[in-house]
Amino acid sequence: ALVTNTRSPDALHTVSRPVRTAVEDGETIEWVHVLAVPQQVEARMETLFAEVPGMDTTGRILSAEAAAHLLEISEEDGTQTMSADDADEYRLAIGQYAGHTEYVLTRNGSWHHAHAAQNAPTAEDQAYYAVGMLNRIGVAPDALEALVAYGSEVDAVAGGPFESVFGDAPT
16 A cells, blocks of 8 residues: 555555565575555456456456567577576566556576556656666666667657667667
C-alpha cells in the first residue's frame, strides 16, 4: 500500500511470482515480481475476461515480461539465444508509451529486473533512468549485449544519449 500510495492494502489486488533466488554474503534472497492494481480495475478485467470464451486469466503476462521473452528470441531464426561461455549476458529493452517508460533487463535469456518511470519523455530522461536502474542492481552499462526499444511511442527513444552512455543506439 505504501508504494502505490493506497491507504488500505484491501483496496489492491496483488499477484506475485518468484523470479529467482540469489545468495549474497551468505544470505539467500528471493526476488519476486509483484503486480498491484486497484480492486476496481481487477473487477473490471474479470468482467471483461468472463465474456471471452476459454480465456484463462491466471496466465496473464505483463508488458515487461512479454518484452523479456522477446529479448531471448533471435531475430535471425526465431530460436532462443544464450551465450556460449559462462559469462552473464544482459539485454535491456526500453518501452516508451504516452504515460510511462518501461525498462526490462534480461540475464542469460531470462527476465532479471524491470522498472517503470512515469515521466521520462526525452531520450536523455530515458537514458538517465536506465542507468539508474542498472546501478541499483549492480550491472555496468557496458555489460549490455543488446539495447532494444519497443512501445507505442518507440520513435521517442532516440540514439544520441544512448550512444554516448551505452555505445550504441537502441534497435
